[in-house]
Amino acid sequence: MSDKETKEGYHREDLIFSLNKPLTDKLKETAKQHGVTLATLIQAVWGVMLQQYNRTDDVVFGAVVSGRLSEIPGVEQMIGLFINTIPIRIKTHQDETFQELLIRCQKEMLEAEPFTCQPLFDIQANTALKQELIDHIIVFENYPLQQKIADSADQTDSPLQIDQVQVSEQSGYNFNLVVAPGEELVVKFSYNAFVYDAAWISCIKRQFTQALSTAAQHPHMPIADFSFLDATEKEQIVTQFNNTKTEYPKYHTIIDLFREQAEKTPDHTALVYGNMSISYKELDKRSNALARELIQKGFRKNETAGILAAHSPEFMISVLAVLKAGGAYLPLDAELPPERVSFMLEETQAKMLIVQKGLEQNAAFSGTCIISDAQRLMEENDIPINISSSPDDLAYIMYTSGSTGRPKGVMITNRNVVSLVSNSNYTSASGDDRFIMTGSISFDAVTFEMFGSLLHGASLHIIDKSTMLSPDRFGAYLLENDITVLFLTTALFNQLAQVRADMFRGLHTLYVGGEALSPALMNAVRHACSDLALHNIYGPTENTTFSTFFEMKRDYAGPIPIGKPISNSTTYILDTKGRLLPIGVPGELCVGGDGVAKGYLNREDLTNAVFSPHPFLPGERIYRTGDLARWLPDGNLEYISRIDRQMKIRGKRIEPAEIEARLLEMEGVQEAAVTLREKDGEAQLYTHYVGDHKKTDTDFRADLARVLPDYMIPQHWVRVERMPLTGNGKIDRSALPIPENKPAKRQDIILPRNLVEEELANIWKQVLGVNTISIDDDFFAIGGHSLKALQVIHTLKHQQNIDIPIDFLFEHPTIAQLAEKLYSKQLRAADEQHVIKLNQHGAQNLFCFPPISGFGIYFKDLALLLNEKAAVYGFHFIEQDTRIEQYVNCMTDIQPEGPYVLLGYSAGGNLAFEVAQAMERKGLEVSDFIIVDAYLKEQPLPIDAGNDESAAYLPEAVREKVMKKKETIRNIGHNC
Known part of the structure; x- marks a missing residue:
């Protein structure tokens, strides 16, 4: 129960306090009335507290007993250590009252008394938990030694005087509860x-005292209603922890604030996209023009317009245009399946669809379509539209996964958005800031990115996915453009931080959220970027993007808190009956305040289920998140897990029931269960199904891809004969078999045909965690996604020294296709650069001259063997008469001074010899000259282009160019 950094060892601290006499007397009276010992009462109270801390009805802790059973003859006269530790189990039943628990506990303890001499080690050995059976103990001192010694020292007439005695005891457990009897019970x-830490212990002290008081005053209380939340702690949670009210323009709309900003800083840059820069004045004008076009084509106030777009200025212009026309926008990412887009347009009754220029082919809409073209809008009528809107009018509808099998639309108002970005404690954006858009336009973080920048006069940079998914290119972009504010999903942050923890060093603020954070990666980034304000951010779409934030100012070994509520938001931890829970007790995280959405579109039943009346502020509402969390003593919140089956994949919230519903619609599927499991540190979806054995995983993926976004398509598929069931007949998901990580027996595998395909296959196996792969497998159909693609690109660069944009993998998703593309790139490099570095490190350089094919890549295997020993450079054949001079210049550019080591293979041996002679004539020292399988100059080169083993390493499309190089080299060889 500490958020301290983990330290080895044991540093003992004690907190000693007394229970006042009235409470002590009441406890003794309650115990006597129910025929139980005071020790039993205290153990029962402690057990109920532990149950609430751990969300269980069954707990075990240790208790120390004297071990002097009365059945042992003469036991009172024996000298020795008889004490023993025994496990105490407190298990409660539904509808049981505290007094019923008390009586049952006393009965069970009396029945167990004959066995209290059983060694703890033997008890532990016979349980599944072994040494973890108990992790702390309770000691009830029948004879408080220290107090008796102190009392005897005060009795001057006593025949025995004892003084200057110090007693110190320490168990091997990290927590011990000791109770000493007296007129006032003493607790240590x-x-x-x-x-x-001391804050937790102080909190437990207050709660334990309250729990004892509740037990003494209300023994007839049902265990389900038992609470140890006192008035002081309730006031602390409700008033102090939720003191978030700030002044902000709550009576203004998004467009009100944007227009104010455009008038204030008309020439300041609003948007940056590649080489395009749009000022606030231009953005205002272009969105005016599109808003006017919407209205002219029949769009009316409070209607919905879909926006089908990718990351682009057109998306931003379209958003502002719809808001200016008095409507609500529906963001539709261009990568969403057409069927999902059609469903959203139909359910929202969208009157119009704005389509980004170039995406017209993706638009299947029976209503009015408008093409958004930033360039064209410069020439249109840009006179402002004067349509009055209210802060309570809808701003947008954002869809999230739904448990019924169809997504649900969250309705967000203007006030929701304005409260998110205006005068809030987690952000201090200004006109000096530069934001960057990283998320899908259908992901709610884009709300913060757009309006957090544009309503404060900052600049918003829009980048393509390939840049964002390349750590080197993205890091360079952040630095070159002086980006100051960035939000990343946890999954993307993890991938980038693993590669380059220092890539965020130019930022002022980095927000990371969507899933639980890796303390190791957050610590690494914090150390690499000392001036960075690093925040863990939390919030559901239903509370307008962000609800809590936590700035990480030190290293963490355990869970990183999600922090405190943002301004004008409130957070509470409630039980299933909506009652406030004490600090440290897990419960459902419920959020309130001005960010709470209007509800779900056309889903009144679901809206009423999760949007509830505010328990402390009449007239307001809270949203029940379904997330399990707890308060920490300092007012921060700690996220624990989901309460329901909802999951998060790559920062996006999904309902497995929606995937299951889609699967059951497919031909050949009788039953389906979707679960989330950790594999190689990544959350991955597994599907178990009962159905047609003829359908392959690829078939299922292809069917799902037509109706679900890529992040909702499971990576693993397991066919079962029947589903395991629970006692009440439901699918027992915990009993679903975990597939063995062994090669699948496939008949359709095409093995790598050349060196490049073999290297790619090894990288794919490593990244995807598979043992078998075919060169015609689609990367994205066998478990790959954009973040996995990032790993492939990074590995290619740092293991193979091949730098390609991530688009290559999206455009060429099989090993065979990608190998062709890579070889084409290598051939172009041969004509342009003449040399390729084949490994990363080495104590000295080795310059290698090519065989008859003319390409330095043939030394790749040698380079891998020599990594760390020699940096291997492979030369391509230069088809110019000045080749010798160019080779010498190239080597001196890489290594200005000798000695030099040269290696030539086959025809490259002759070439290397000529180069070595030229270097010595220039006074450059060649210490080693290595030739392999070379020929005397007088002999013609034995070339048979149709039967060359090296050709087997090349893709078919490349061989023609290789043969041309061979002919050139052969002619040179004959002329030597």
Whole structure:
């Protein structure tokens, strides 16, 4: 229960306090009335507290007993250590009252008394938990030694005087609860300060005291209603932790604030896209022109318009245009399946669809379509549209995954958005900032990116996916464009930070959210970027993007908190009955405030289920997130898990039931269960199904891809004969078999045919975590996605010294296709650069001259063997008479001074010899000259172009060019 950094060892601290006499007397009275010992009562109270801390009805802790059973003759006269630790199990039943629990506990303890001499080690050995059976103990001192010694020192007439005695005891457990009897019960918490901090222990003290009071005052209370939240702590949570009110323009709309900003800084840059830069004045004018066109074509106030677009200025112009026309926009990412787009347009009753220029072929819409072209809009009528809107009018509808099998539309108002970005405690954006758009336009983080920048006079940079998914290119873009504010999903952050933890060093603020964070990666980035404000951010779409934030100012070993509520938001931890829970007790995280959405479109039943009346602010509402969390003593929140089956994949929230519903619509599927499992540190979707054995995983993926976005398509498929069931007849998801990680027996595998295909296959196996792969497998059909593609591109660069944009993999998704593309790139490099570095590091350089094919890539295997020993450079054959001079110049550029080591293979041996002679004539020292399988100059080169083993390493499309090079080299060889 500590958020401290993990430290080795044991540093003992004690917290000692007394229960006042009235409470002590009441506890004794309650115990006597129910025929139980005071120790039993205290153990029962502690057990109920532990149950609430751990969300279970069954807990075990240790208790120390004297071990002196009365059945042992003469036991009172024996000297020795008889004490023993035994496990105490507190299990409660539904509808049981506290007094019923008390009586049952006393009965069970009396029945167990004859066995209290059983060694703890033997008990642990016979349980599944072994040494983890108990992790702390309770000691009830029947004879408080220290107090008796102190009392005897005060009795001057005592025949035995004891003084200057110090007693110190320490168990091997990190927490011990010791209770000493007396007119006032004395309680001591003895704990390891490296594990528990003082704030937690102080909190437990207050709660334990309240729990004892509740038990003494209300023994008839049902366990389900038992609470140890006192008035002080309730006030702390409701008032102090949620003191978030700030002034902001709550009576203004998004367009009100944007127009104010455009008038204030008309010439300041609003949008940057490649070489295009659009000022606030231009953005205002172009969105005016599109808004006017919308109205002229029949769009009316409070209607919905879809926007089908990718990352582009056109998307931003379209958003502002719809808002200016008094409507709500529906963001539709161009990568969404057409069927999903059609469903959203139909459910929202969108009157118009704005389509980004170039995406017209993706638009299947029976209503009015308008093409958004930033260039064309410069020439249109840009007179402002004067349509009055209210802060309570809808701004947009954002779809999230739905448990019924269809997505649900979240309705967000203007006020929701304005409260998110205006005068809030988590951001201080200004005109000096430069934001960057990273998320899909259908992902709610884009709301913060767009309006967090444009309503504060900042610049918003829009980049393509290939740049964002390349750590080197993205890092360079951040630095070159002086980006100051960035939001990343946890999954993308992890991929980038693993490659380059320092790539964020130029930022002022980095927000990361969507899933639980990796402490190791966050720590690494914090150290690499010392001036960076690094935030863990949390929030559901239903509360307008962000609800809480936490700035990470030190290293963490355990879970990183999600922080405190943002301005004008409130957060509470409630139980299933909507009651406030104490600090440290897990419950459902519920959010309130001005960010709470209007509800779900056309889903009144679901809206009423999760949008509830505010428990503390009459007239307001809260949203029940379905997330399990708890308060920390300092007012920060810690996320624990989901309560329901909802999942998060790459920062996007999904309902497995939606995927299951789609699967059951498919021919040949009788039953389906979708689960989330960790594989190689990544959350991945698994599908178990009962159905047609003739359909392949590829068939299922292709069918799902027509109706679901890529992040909702499972990576793993397991066919089962029947589903395991629970006692009540439901699918037992915990019993679904985990597929063995062994090669699948496939008959259709095409093995790599050349060196490049073999290297690509090895990289794909490593990244995708598979053992078998065919060169015609589609990367994205066998478990790949954009973040996996990033890993492939990074590995190619740093292992093979091949730098390609991520688009290559999207455009050429099979090994065979990508190998062809890479070889074409290598051939162009041969004509332009003449040399390729084949590994990363080495104590010295080795310059290699090519065989008859004329390409330095043939030394790749040698380079891998010599990595760390020699940096291997492979020369391509230069088809110019000045080739010798060019080779010498190239080597001296790489290594200005000797000695030099040259290697020539086959025809390259003759070439290397000529180069070595030229170098010595220039006074350059060649220390080693290595030739392999070369021929004397007088002999013609034995070339048989149709039967060359090296040709087997090349893709078919490349061989023609190789043969031409061979002919050139052969002629040179004959002329030597």
